[in-house]
Amino acid sequence: MAGEIAIDVRGLEPCEPMERILTRLDTLGADQQLRALIDREPLPLYPMLEQRGFGWKVLAMDDDGCELLIWPRPQGRSGGT
Amino acid sequence: MNGALSLEQAPPISVPLRFFLTLPAFGALAAFILLWAGADALASRWHPATLAISHLVMLGMFCMVMFGAMFQMLPVLAGVRAPWPRLTGGSCHVLLTGGTLLLAIAFLSGATALFVVAAAMLGLAVAVFAGVIGNGLLRAPQPAASVRGMRWALLGLVVTAIAGITLALGYGLPGMTLLRHPLTDLHLAWGLVGWVAALIVVVAFQVVPMFQMTEPYPHRLRRWLAPSLFVLLTWLSLAVSGLVPGSAAATLALATLLAAFALQTLLLLARRRRRVRDTSLYFWRFGMLSLSLSTLLFGLLQLFPTRPDSRLPLALAVLFVAGFGLSIVFAMLYKIVPFLVWLHLQQRLAARSVAVRGYRAPAMRAVLSDAPVRRHLALHLAAVALLLGSLWLPLLVRISAALWLAGLVLLAGNLAGAMRCYIKQSRRIDQLGDGPVCD
Numbered sequence: 001m002a003g004e005i006a007i008d009v010r011g012l013e014p015c016e017p018m019e020r021i022l023t024r025l026d027t028l029g030a031d032q033q034l035r036a037l038i039d040r041e042p043l044p045l046y047p048m049l050e051q052r053g054f055g056w057k058v059l060a061m062d063d064d065g066c067e068l069l070i071w072p073r074p075q076g077r078s079g080g081t
Numbered sequence: 082m083n084g085a086l087s088l089e090q091a092p093p094i095s096v097p098l099r100f101f102l103t104l105p106a107f108g109a110l111a112a113f114i115l116l117w118a119g120a121d122a123l124a125s126r127w128h129p130a131t132l133a134i135s136h137l138v139m140l141g142m143f144c145m146v147m148f149g150a151m152f153q154m155l156p157v158l159a160g161v162r163a164p165w166p167r168l169t170g171g172s173c174h175v176l177l178t179g180g181t182l183l184l185a186i187a188f189l190s191g192a193t194a195l196f197v198v199a200a201a202m203l204g205l206a207v208a209v210f211a212g213v214i215g216n217g218l219l220r221a222p223q224p225a226a227s228v229r230g231m232r233w234a235l236l237g238l239v240v241t242a243i244a245g246i247t248l249a250l251g252y253g254l255p256g257m258t259l260l261r262h263p264l265t266d267l268h269l270a271w272g273l274v275g276w277v278a279a280l281i282v283v284v285a286f287q288v289v290p291m292f293q294m295t296e297p298y299p300h301r302l303r304r305w306l307a308p309s310l311f312v313l314l315t316w317l318s319l320a321v322s323g324l325v326p327g328s329a330a331a332t333l334a335l336a337t338l339l340a341a342f343a344l345q346t347l348l349l350l351a352r353r354r355r356r357v358r359d360t361s362l363y364f365w366r367f368g369m370l371s372l373s374l375s376t377l378l379f380g381l382l383q384l385f386p387t388r389p390d391s392r393l394p395l396a397l398a399v400l401f402v403a404g405f406g407l408s409i410v411f412a413m414l415y416k417i418v419p420f421l422v423w424l425h426l427q428q429r430l431a432a433r434s435v436a437v438r439g440y441r442a443p444a445m446r447a448v449l450s451d452a453p454v455r456r457h458l459a460l461h462l463a464a465v466a467l468l469l470g471s472l473w474l475p476l477l478v479r480i481s482a483a484l485w486l487a488g489l490v491l492l493a494g495n496l497a498g499a500m501r502c503y504i505k506q507s508r509r510i511d512q513l514g515d516g517p518v519c520d
Contacts, residue, residue: 015423051431
């Protein structure tokens with residue numbers, strides 16, 4: 001990956017955290033990945049990532065929030081890990 | 082993680098919304114009956130108008146919102162799809178709507194045959210709901226505390242329904258003999274605590290930290306509260322049946338647990354991280370204050386059972402059902418509906434094309450602004466206060482009913498406004514070209 005962009009959306013009111021992540025993904029380069037810190041696991045986000053062609057991985061999750069890694073998926077491969 | 086989730090797993094927005102949009106109509110119907118019956122509706126728990134109103138509220142409002150929310154939340158919380166959501170959700174909605182209406186008419190008219198038809202329809206509604214949602218909750222691949230809690234609440238609903246159907250058949254089938262008083266008490270206890278309070282508790286664990294920006298509830302409370310309520314209600318049922326001792330201890334323990342939940346929620350809300358003005362917060366605070374007061378009254382009535390004032394149990398019911406239950410239902414609706422609108426617009430956009438970048442779905446506050454919600458809060462607070470006051474000053478009851486009615490009309494308008502926003506934005510997404518479009 002050429003670069004990693006970090007975004008911290010903790011402390012924001014729904015639906016702002018998912019909105020900001022989706023907006024940031026719109027400008028993500030093909031060789032970049034997004035590391036997002038969010039208050040809780042964003043389960044409704046996953047189907048949208050799937051549909052928009054992104055892969056994702058939950059790096060850490062506890063009472064203080066969830067750390068998520070998101071990257072553009074090569075065509076034809078699916079899902080998060 | 083959760084890679085199996087897909088867009089197809091979430092039910093269409095019409096599935097939860099048909100339940101949510103029906104709710105104000107049943108509330109308005111209950112308010113009309115209160116307006117018509119006046120103080121008679123508060124004279125005795127066995128009065129036909131009282132029975133009709135209480136079932137319109139419990140089935141037409143509580144069950145309606147909870148059924149809709151569960152159909153929506155099952156894929157999100159459990160990662161499991163409800164099979165044929167349009168068919169199963171639609172059937173539940175039709176059966177619950179028809180059964181509730183018929184039951185209310187049966188109470189008001191005394192037509193015994195209607196009790197049998199209503200019991201059959203409501204029994205089927207609960208059977209379909211418990212079958213679909215219960216099966217989904219059991220199949221959850223990694224059941225979180227909220228999924229385990231919902232299983233207990235669903236069991237509470239099934240017990241409530243079995244007792245309720247038995248009671249309704251007792252009205253409808255002349256040869257059937259029942260111990261109506263203790264069975265009604267158990268039906269009430271399971272319905273109010275085992276189903277309504279247990280589900281509110283479990284849902285609060287999710288939505289209070291999420292929408293009110295608080296710290297999470299303590300782990301022990303999340304893990305043990307719902308099963309403890311179920312165990313204590315089982316103990317209470319056996320004690321009422323004379324099989325084990327200690328019904329007073331069981332009821333006191335139930336009151337203590339619910340009071341602990343209410344105080345914990347008030348504490349979390351007092352320490353919330355974000356200080357944005359938000360009316361749903363006041364619905365939550367008023368709901369938890371009402372729950373605290375009702376558990377206090379409940380405890381006092383257990384400790385001093387000889388106290389003669391028959392209005393106190395009614396005050397307890399008003400505080401629990403209208404002050405606690407309805408406040409939380411409204412608080413949840415005002416957050417869940419705008420969130421669903423945003424979510425389904427995003428999903429619609431994602432499903433259409435990645436090329437329509439730049440479109441922004443309206444934020445929750447743009448779907449439903451705070452000012453009309455605040456007006457509803459004012460009407461709701463006044464209606465609950467006057468209903469409590471009418472126990473001692475009966476002429477207040479019709480004013481309270483009129484305020485309920487006005488509040489529910491406002492609620493219907495607010496929900497319809499959110500729906501209009503969804504339809505308008507959906508059309509806009511459908512008309513988007515391939516280039517970027519900004520909202």
